[in-house]
Amino acid sequence: xxxxxxxxxxxxxxxxxxxxxxxxxxxxxxxxxxxxxxxxxxxxxxxxxxxxxxxxxxxxxxxxxxxxxxxxxxxxxxxxxxxxxxxxxxxxxxxxxxxxxxxxxxxxxxxxxxxxxxxxxxxxxxxxxxxxxxxxxxxxxxxxxxxxxxxxxxxxxxxxxxxxxxxxxxxxxxxxxxxxxxx
Ligand SMILES: [Zn+2]
Numbered sequence: 001x002x003x004x005x006x007x008x009x010x011x012x013x014x015x016x017x018x019x020x021x022x023x024x025x026x027x028x029x030x031x032x033x034x035x036x037x038x039x040x041x042x043x044x045x046x047x048x049x050x051x052x053x054x055x056x057x058x059x060x061x062x063x064x065x066x067x068x069x070x071x072x073x074x075x076x077x078x079x080x081x082x083x084x085x086x087x088x089x090x091x092x093x094x095x096x097x098x099x100x101x102x103x104x105x106x107x108x109x110x111x112x113x114x115x116x117x118x119x120x121x122x123x124x125x126x127x128x129x130x131x132x133x134x135x136x137x138x139x140x141x142x143x144x145x146x147x148x149x150x151x152x153x154x155x156x157x158x159x160x161x162x163x164x165x166x167x168x169x170x171x172x173x174x175x176x177x178x179x180x181x182x183x
Pocket of ligand 1: 040
């Protein structure tokens with residue numbers, strides 16, 4: 001999942017320049033980017049992101065992790081993507097796994113919901129059982145298959161999801177420290 005971040009500068013309803021304005025809300029006075037002309041408010045709510053621990057049922061239960069083509073280091077991570085309008089999170093995570101790896105998903109199980117404030121995201125993580133021939137989307141540079149017991153977790157949203165899934169399977173998760181990625 002590649003994310004290009006844009007700054008919100010104009011009202012999407014009337015195209016006036018937005019301004020930081022303080023308005024009384026349910027929780028008290030709050031400064032937010034708002035439209036002085038029509039009152040539109042940029043709430044900047046966190047975006048739900050779907051993440052998948054992909055278990056390959058036709059590869060001895062190995063876990064597929066992939067490296068994003070936009071990343072500089074050799075870091076392998078869960079398959080992630082944004083939910084689309086009109087789909088359930090279960091359908092969305094199956095769609096993302098299919099789009100990014102070509103694997104077909106047979107089952108999805110919720111692992112949990114994880115905080116990821118650095119990116120203003122909320123991670124909804126699933127354990128996904130999948131099979132088929134692996135063909136990566138151009139977004140992903142490479143993948144690796146790991147035995148669950150040998151996989152290592154990172155200390156950020158999706159890494160905690162992977163750790164919780166490992167614990168539920170009776171493994172003690174091993175963590176790696178990523179320079180400059182503390183969160
Ligand atoms: Zn406006």
